[in-house]
Amino acid sequence: MSKIFTFLIVILSFQIAYSDCTSNGTGGGQWDDASSWSCSPESAPPTNPSCPTTITILATDSIYIDSQTDLVSCGPITIVVYGQVQFKNGVKLKLADGSSFELKPDATIYPGSGGGSSNYLEIGGNEVWTAADGAKEGPLTYTSGGVLPIRLVSFEANTNDDKVDLKWITAAEVNNDFFTIEKSKDAKSWEVLNAVSGAGNSNVFIEYFDSDYSPFKGVSYYRLKQTDFDGNYSYSDIVPVKYVKNYKDGSISLFPNPVRRGEEVKISFDDIFEEKILVVLRDAKGQEFFSKVILNIEDGVLTAIPIDYSLNSGVYLVTASSENQMYSQKLLVK
Secondary structure (H helix, E strand, O other), X not given: OHHHHHHHHHHHHHHOOOOEEEEOOOOEEEOOOHHHEEEOOOOOOOOOOOOOOEEEEOOOOEEEXXXXXXXXXXXOOEEEEOOEEEEOOOOEEEEOOOOEEEEOEOOEEEOOOOOOOOOEEEEOOEEEEEHHHOOEEEOEEEEOOEEOOEEEEEEEEEEEOOEEEEEEEEEXXXXXXXXXXXXXXXXXXXXXXXXXXXXXXXXXXXXXXXXXXXOOOEEEEEEEEEEEOOOOEEEOOXXXXXXXXXXXXXXXXXXXXXXXXXXXXXXXXEOOOEEEEEEEEEEOOOOEEEEEEEEEEOOOOEEEEEOOOOOOOEEEEEEEEOOOOEEEEEEEEO
């Protein structure tokens, strides 16, 4: 019975942990004051040993920190600020590596009393903002590496006829020198496609466009490299694209043609790229004598059709069809 009781206590102890806190929506207040927050459970402010994973400060609220607050033992925490955060009396806010402190547009972080580095925000052991930096307005995101050079909203790559169009959007840029578009056939070895100048510093949404006019055939990959004025750089996620050349340009070739009974006729797929294609041999009346599904068709792939001795001499039709297109050639059997 005692073991069961102990187990229930453990379960309950996990249940009282909460995953997020939001400022009270009535003006905010002191960080350590429970009345400044709406948390789950409602009784706990976002300080040790109560560890939220997400803290949100609403646009209507100003939260001030007037005592040293060390949340490193909580693990990674995400703090999203729509309103204001003020440091008072030379205090510090310390977060674990992997945490982020995001200022949304018009949100502000600013120092209180004490100059130099007496007020600071620390993430992963690095001081990413100090009183000496002065008030900062969003959009900005602080991580253990400092201020993110850009806030990338999206990066897209889409086929468009005989090219691949690339588009990316930033919501904020800090000391952003330029972007480099890179492409790869295997997501391992990369080559530079083009470089595009960045906005330097911006706190508005910016759309960027470029195109690859010589895309790789089949599946390929694109990524975006962002470089700061000081030479530091980072990469976006990798985006895959499947490029298929205009189907009307494709064709099949038969050889030998004519072919003798008992031989094989080989089919070459020219500028055709398909996941699968059905090859069929028919006579002039439509009677089928051979069919085969071929997978992963690429330019120059060969396949063979056996010409049985039982076939009569005459003209036959070889078709190669997929969901997208049909190709055909006449075949003379002697």
